[in-house]
Amino acid sequence: MAQVSWRAEDALVDRVRKAAAAQRRSMNDFMTLVLEAATNPDLVSDEYTRIRERLGRVDLVVTPVPVHVDGDQVGQHSVRPSPEEIEEAMEAAGKGTSLSDLVTDERRR
Numbered sequence: 001m002a003q004v005s006w007r008a009e010d011a012l013v014d015r016v017r018k019a020a021a022a023q024r025r026s027m028n029d030f031m032t033l034v035l036e037a038a039t040n041p042d043l044v045s046d047e048y049t050r051i052r053e054r055l056g057r058v059d060l061v062v063t064p065v066p067v068h069v070d071g072d073q074v075g076q077h078s079v080r081p082s083p084e085e086i087e088e089a090m091e092a093a094g095k096g097t098s099l100s101d102l103v104t105d106e107r108r109r
Contacts, residue, residue: 006031007096 008016020030037051038060081089 005099007093007099009096013097013102 016030017027020027023030025033033047034051034055037048038055040048
């Protein structure tokens with residue numbers, strides 16, 4: 001299982017924390033649910049459907065990409081971002097509160 005760190009504005013982190021608590025979920029569980037709903041079209045439960053619809057309204061649902069595999073080999077498909085998308089992502093990643101600051105603040109609570 002991989003571990004992912006996430007940078008976001010404090011207000012967004014607070015909203016995610018409150019949304020997770022309202023559903024009696026950990027932030028990790030809540031974010032996994034939302035990301036699964038955004039990327040897995042095979043999910044059909046009401047909660048996933050509701051989340052997919054909300055994400056679809058703001059164009060955040062990932063459309064499946066067909067993967068062609070030769071023989072018994074397992075293929076992975078990746079779409080390379082454009083140089084502009086990479087630049088935008090790098091600029092966005094440099095903003096907000098660092099993970100270490102979030103952890104430090106949380107430990108002080």
